[in-house]
Amino acid sequence: MVLYLCYKLIETSTSMPKTIFEKIWDNHIVYFKKEGSNDGPSLLYIDRHLLHEVTSPQAFDALRLNGRRVRRPDLTFATMDHNVPTSNRSLPIVDQISRTQIQALAQNCKEFGITLFDFNNPNQGIVHVIGPEMGITLPGTTIVCGDSHTSTHGALGALAFGIGTSEVEHVLATQCLWMYKPKTFAITITGKCKNQHAITAKDIILSIIKRIGTAGGTGTIIEYKGEMITDLSVEQRMTICNMSIEAGARAGLIVPDQKAFDYIRGRTYTPKGEQFEKMVDYWRENLITDTNAKFERDITLNVNDLVPQVSWGTNPSMVIDVTDTIPYPDDFANGNENERKAALRALEYMALKPATPITDVQIDRVFIGSCTNSRLEDLLEASLVVKGRKVSCKVRAMVVPGSQKVKIEAEKLGLDKVFKDAGFEWRESGCSMCLGMNSDILAPGERCASTSNRNFEGRQGSGGRTHLVSPVMAAAAAIEGHFVDVRKWL
Amino acid sequence: MEPFKVIKSKVTPLDISNVDTDQIIPKQFLKLIQRTGFGKYLFYDWRFDRDGNPKHKFVLNDPKYTGRQILLARDNFGSGSSREHAVWAIQDYGFKAIVAQSFADIFYINCFKVGLLPVSLSSEEIEYLFRNTDLDVEIDLFNQQVTIGTIITNFKIYEYRKKTLLQGLDEIDVTLQLESIIVEYEKKNKAIVPYTDKP
Numbered sequence: 108m109v110l111y112l113c114y115k116l117i118e119t120s121t122s123m124p125k126t127i128f129e130k131i132w133d134n135h136i137v138y139f140k141k142e143g144s145n146d147g148p149s150l151l152y153i154d155r156h157l158l159h160e161v162t163s164p165q166a167f168d169a170l171r172l173n174g175r176r177v178r179r180p181d182l183t184f185a186t187m188d189h190n191v192p193t194s195n196r197s198l199p200i201v202d203q204i205s206r207t208q209i210q211a212l213a214q215n216c217k218e219f220g221i222t223l224f225d226f227n228n229p230n231q232g233i234v235h236v237i238g239p240e241m242g243i244t245l246p247g248t249t250i251v252c253g254d255s256h257t258s259t260h261g262a263l264g265a266l267a268f269g270i271g272t273s274e275v276e277h278v279l280a281t282q283c284l285w286m287y288k289p290k291t292f293a294i295t296i297t298g299k300c301k302n303q304h305a306i307t308a309k310d311i312i313l314s315i316i317k318r319i320g321t322a323g324g325t326g327t328i329i330e331y332k333g334e335m336i337t338d339l340s341v342e343q344r345m346t347i348c349n350m351s352i353e354a355g356a357r358a359g360l361i362v363p364d365q366k367a368f369d370y371i372r373g374r375t376y377t378p379k380g381e382q383f384e385k386m387v388d389y390w391r392e393n394l395i396t397d398t399n400a401k402f403e404r405d406i407t408l409n410v411n412d413l414v415p416q417v418s419w420g421t422n423p424s425m426v427i428d429v430t431d432t433i434p435y436p437d438d439f440a441n442g443n444e445n446e447r448k449a450a451l452r453a454l455e456y457m458a459l460k461p462a463t464p465i466t467d468v469q470i471d472r473v474f475i476g477s478c479t480n481s482r483l484e485d486l487l488e489a490s491l492v493v494k495g496r497k498v499s500c501k502v503r504a505m506v507v508p509g510s511q512k513v514k515i516e517a518e519k520l521g522l523d524k525v526f527k528d529a530g531f532e533w534r535e536s537g538c539s540m541c542l543g544m545n546s547d548i549l550a551p552g553e554r555c556a557s558t559s560n561r562n563f564e565g566r567q568g569s570g571g572r573t574h575l576v577s578p579v580m581a582a583a584a585a586i587e588g589h590f591v592d593v594r595k596w597l
Numbered sequence: 598m599e600p601f602k603v604i605k606s607k608v609t610p611l612d613i614s615n616v617d618t619d620q621i622i623p624k625q626f627l628k629l630i631q632r633t634g635f636g637k638y639l640f641y642d643w644r645f646d647r648d649g650n651p652k653h654k655f656v657l658n659d660p661k662y663t664g665r666q667i668l669l670a671r672d673n674f675g676s677g678s679s680r681e682h683a684v685w686a687i688q689d690y691g692f693k694a695i696v697a698q699s700f701a702d703i704f705y706i707n708c709f710k711v712g713l714l715p716v717s718l719s720s721e722e723i724e725y726l727f728r729n730t731d732l733d734v735e736i737d738l739f740n741q742q743v744t745i746g747t748i749i750t751n752f753k754i755y756e757y758r759k760k761t762l763l764q765g766l767d768e769i770d771v772t773l774q775l776e777s778i779i780v781e782y783e784k785k786n787k788a789i790v791p792y793t794d795k796p
Contacts, residue, residue: 134789137782138775142756150772152782154792162680164630175769181795190628204628211630248792255679255703269703271681272632273710273768281772283779287755289702321615322673325702355676357702376796389790422615422676445614445671452613542678544624551647561677563619565642 124397126291127362128328131266131394135249137283148285154248155265156278157234158185158221160212161544162253166276167215179282180220184243187212187226188233190544193507193534196227205545219279230375232510232536235259235478239345240512242374246363246390251278256478256560257358258351262344263371264363264394266328269352289357292327293402296335298411304488304597306413308343309480309558309577311335312350313416315408317426324356327404330396331361335410341370342484349479350560353423362395417465417590418562418575420453425562427465429580429592435461456564457572458552466590468574472555473504473585474567475531475578477541480558481509485578486517490525492582492596498530499588505532505547507539531585543568556584598712600765604693604736606666610727611656616670617677618704622686635682636689657690667734669726670697674715675704681711688713694736696743698723709758712765714738716752738763 125133132151140147156179163185170177177183190205192198200206209226216223224230230237235256238244246264251257253275260267270284278284294315300306316323329351336344344361351359361367368387371377378386415429427434436454440447454461459468475481475489486508498504506526508514514536517523523533540547541559549555549571558581559566562573576584583593626638644655651658668687674697675683684707687695694714708715716736718726725745726734732746738759743750761768772779783793 134786138778140757148755148757150775150779152779152786152793155796161627165632165681168630168632173769182793202628208628208630243796245792247790253679253681255677269679271679271684271703271707271710273681273707277769277772280769281779283772283775285757285768285772321676322699322701325673325699352677355673355701378791378796382791386790422617448612449614542619542624544627561617561619563617563677565623566619569623569642569647 124399124401126330126396126400126402127264127394128266128291128330128360129400131247131249132288134247146288148287150283151249151286153251153278153282153284154182155238155243155250156183156282157238157243157250157252157257158183158212158275159189159234159252159254160187160208161189162272163215163275164208164211165272166279167219169276170279175280177219177221177279182282183221183279184224185212185216185221186224186231186234186237188231189538189542191226191537192545193537193539193547196535202546229511232512233478233481233538235349236481236509236513239263239370240374240510242371242377245371245377246367247394251284255352256349258356259345259349259478261348261351261358261360262341263367264361264390266358266360268357290327290403292324292329292356292404294329294331295333295405295407296331296410297333297407298335298409299338300410300413302594302597304491305579305594306410306415307488307577307579308339308346310413310416311410312347313418313423313426313575314413316350316354316423317416318408319354319406320424321353321422322355324351324354327356329354329356329359330402331359332396333407336361337364340484341366342482345482346479350423353560363390415577415580415593417580418573419457419459419465420450421456421562421564422449423560423562423575425450425453426575429465429590431465433459433461433463433465466592469554469589470502470556470574470584471553472549473502473581474507474540474555474557474559475505475581476507476509476539477559478509478538479560480578481507481513483513483516485558486513486522487520489578489582490522492579492593493529493531493586494525496529496586498585501588502585504530504585505534505540507534507547508536510536529586540567542566556581556590598765598767601712601714601738601762603738604666606734607732608667608669608696608726608730608734609656609662609665610669610730612671612727614671615673615676618675618680618683619677621675621683622680627680627682632685633689635686636691639686639690664691666691666693667736668692668695669723669730670695671723672698674700676701679703679707681707684708684711684713696723696726709761710768712762714762716743718743718750718752722750
């Protein structure tokens with residue numbers, strides 16, 4: 108096995124048209140290996156490393172064990188989000204194991220000099236909400252976190268992806284990561300949604316996953332483009348990029364435009380003044396996909412006839428239109444025996460019968476939150492549905508803002524009152540019932556309309572049944588006690 | 598990491614597609630802050646009922662499969678959450694390799710970091726294995742070869758990953774030797790866009 112090494116950035120391909128992903132990739136190559144005549148792994152520089160309490164303790168332990176330091180604590184930021192309670196913050200954390208994990212993060216950050224937005228910090232929140240919110244996320248950067256939904260940050264033109272704990276340790280120690288270059292995948296979204304309040308970014312991404320499957324993007328980085336993407340707000344783009352991982356892709360990316368630059372301007376960690384304007388000039392010129400750039404895969408989705416989406420099964424490709432009925436396994440599987448068995452299993456777990464209209468399905472719980480749908484716009488849109496109405500007496504509904512800042516902004520707009528008056532619980536920020544690591548969980552057999560990203564068996568609590576929907580669909584379901592076509596309300 | 602050796606075992610068949618990491622290691626076990634001892638929680642909700650009693654229908658509870666070192670799975674194995682606890686659990690349970698039709702990206706990479714070998718085979722080969730779970734299987738990483746009874750097939754793997762497993766390399770040590778090149782990169786990059794400066 109002969110490896111030969113290049114000590115400098117690859118400069119041979121500067122004349123070839125490139126995608127934004129390829130440009131960011133090339134800009135971050137520290138070192139490059141060949142394997143025979145093929146490309147080997149690249150050592151990529153990581154500009155921003157985000158940490159949370161669940162996937163980092165073992166990485167810090169290994170650093171200590173090997174006497175290693177954190178190479179760039181100044182490029183590393185931590186928060187507590189996965190297992191924190193969303194009830195009153197002034198009370199101690201009752202769950203002792205959660206408390207231990209939270210204390211471990213605090214101790215590790217102190218020992219290694221890492222900025223931490225802890226439990227009581229006004230900047231605390233879901234790591235993928237606070238990164239963009241504080242200007243830690245910048246166009247053209249590489250961002251990693253021990254969390255698969257790191258793909259969210261791609262909405263601002265960053266190359267951002269989830270990593271495991273061993274890679275967290277590697278980035279802590281070296282600020283770099285060995286990677287084989289993923290393939291490129293363009294998803295072009297054309298047309299215009301007929302009702303822009305009722306049909307949301309969530310419905311777009313769910314319909315994409317329905318079409319390409321949960322492994323459709325495996326081995327690729329997805330670039331979302333087209334007129335529909337340009338029309339979306341930055342927060343809506345985050346919802347789309349967030350669920351790239353549910354389509355199997357490690358990252359999703361959108362070329363940053365004026366909306367993106369305006370979004371990040373003036374945030375806590377964003378460069379200021381003339382330096383910022385210089386960076387914007389650089390981004391405008393460099394962070395684009397060249398006209399003739401080639402993608403290894405390319406699909407187009409037209410949203411003219413898109414309607415609100417609801418998941419019925421136990422993976423995020425098991426999705427139907429709100430106007431549809433629960434599918435028969437044979438129809439879902441389309442001749443694939445593995446998929447047919449998966450559908451049978453899903454129907455049994457979800458306690459659903461084929462041919463049932465999805466709007467006949469009664470729910471017990473509603474969760475509005477998660478790194479997919481817990482930002483101010485999400486809460487604002489959901490509040491339009493809720494205002495002046497009451498949550499069904501059969502439903503327990505909660506809103507969990509993505510961050511303390513989102514919570515405060517929402518309260519300034521009076522959204523907390525709208526939700527509380529309707530009978531929703533208004534909680535503190537965190538991942539909460541998206542994965543149920545705190546006490547916000549479904550009881551066995553409970554059925555939930557959730558704005559989160561995964562409907563896996565037991566995801567929101569052992570035996571719980573999750574239906575993925577947009578914030579407005581979740582809000583409407585809370586009111587009626589079953590799924591409804593929210594287009595009739597907005 | 599222990600250098601990877603040739604594996605000889607029969608397979609434990611898990612006949613389910615799209616197995617996600619929430620099933621491999623449910624969230625309640627992610628609160629632990631050590632790296633070891635996750636094997637007893639592997640596939641917890643599929644393996645045990647709510648009272649903690651084994652579910653007899655689940656493959657890991659069938660005594661026939663006790664001690665087998667190769668987990669046989671279908672397509673898109675390890676999808677979902679990036680939790681490395683999933684590979685820790687599989688390895689701690691006693692598996693040394695996973696043979697499947699395909700793997701999810703993050704899970705696949707996590708396997709190499711702990712010395713667990715993920716092997717992708719064609720759907721026909723996977724079908725054959727599911728039909729013949731009592732055949733002896735040998736996995737030879739150096740020669741990239743799987744022997745199933747009398748059938749021999751090859752699998753693909755990137756050279757660097759293969760080398761990491763075969764030599765049990767500490768990847769951080771490898772990278773730390775490139776420190777001067779990393780410093781050079783930081784200086785050069787700073788001149789273009791100050792991403793490498795303290796924000």
